[in-house]
Amino acid sequence: MVDPEPEIGSFLKARRAALAPAELGLPDGPSRRRVRGLRREEVAQLAGISVDYYTRIEQGRSHNISDSVLDAIARALRMTPAEHTYLRNITLPRRGGAHGTQRVRPEIRQLLDAMDGTVPAMIYGRGMEILAWNRLAGRVSFDIDAVPEGERNGALLTFLHPAAKELYPDWEQGAQETVASLRAEVGRYPDDPGLRAVIAELQERSADFRRHWDAQAVQERLNGIKRIMNPLVGELVISYETFRLPGDPDQTLCTYTAEPGSPTAEALRELARLTDTALAARAG
Known part of the structure; x- marks a missing residue:
């Protein structure tokens, strides 16, 4: 605890x-x-x-x-x-026990699907757990579908996935922001068992995490720019925006967009095409 x-x-x-x-x-x-x-x-x-x-x-x-x-x-x-x-x-006084399983409403999943092909988008839950994503978001950086269910977490992927530092040229800055956001989560949900488990695993397995965690930084980045070296289409420079869902306050919607007419916008279109082709081949 x-x-x-x-x-x-x-x-x-x-x-x-x-x-x-x-x-x-x-x-x-x-x-x-x-x-x-x-x-x-x-x-x-x-x-x-x-x-x-x-x-x-x-x-x-x-x-x-x-x-x-x-x-x-x-x-x-x-x-x-x-x-x-x-x-x-x-x-604040200690909150109650477990917060229960995190679930995404069907209406939110429909929203993700409606954005697919043009706007990569995903839903994060408590402790940076990745709860849902559209097909394009699942290929922007990590291949989320290939990640085991228990490892689909933004913090775990940042510090423990072997490809993380290759995918993110600005990994050190992203790692610092990830830990600062995770500490803010601890303040909101001090008794959440899933969050406790993520922190315990990272403290045990990542010296980089321990270094950033000991700095005691707290920050909530709701928007910004990320550089990603996508293995299929090369460098992406994307803007992200994060929105807390009014009906599901423990969940956030994160969207990724590119400057119209930019190389990244064209790369995202190509990534969407490749994703559709791969899924069609897998289904057939």
Whole structure:
């Protein structure tokens, strides 16, 4: 079970270490600092709370922390909106047990099918589990149909699939963003067994994951650009957009598009053709 109390301490210490006192108008002090970043007493001063209270919060010994105190700490540590939300989530009372099996409604699957051939699209669930995809999305990077069901997860594929670093020229940046998004998921679903299992497997099997996880970064990337070296059609430069489904808040729709008339747009059309040909041959 992901325990929020150690998470609070590790997260706040990492945020303290990321700030330089001079950036906040604080003196370096008469002696050399033993640790990087801000001291606890400096955070407490900036947040307007006592050093003892802040220390108890960081050590996980203070419960029922008010919104105003959390907001003050977030401001003191210059947290981003995603980091602020994560701080709130890990200080909330423990949620209930398992969240149950993740299922995609038939209407959403129809939406994916309607986009097929023109817009690659897939549905992600809790913990980056890949729940559904249209045919084109299943060939943009990994051949998702060929991936065993228990391994169809964005984080597992990024860190454990042998082709991941070849598929993504900017793999290091993507890996960092994947871990930061996964940590945000932990804040939302601290007791989800599937999410716990993914993190445990990655911590055991990937040194790269452990390195990024220890950085305590929190980020939710809802849009951006990815470069993919597709094995069939070459380089793709695609824009992605992520939408949380109003009727299924634990699920997100991710779409990939290309600039009209660009080489990537033509490559996606060719990929759709090759995919249809391969499926027809398999069926026949």
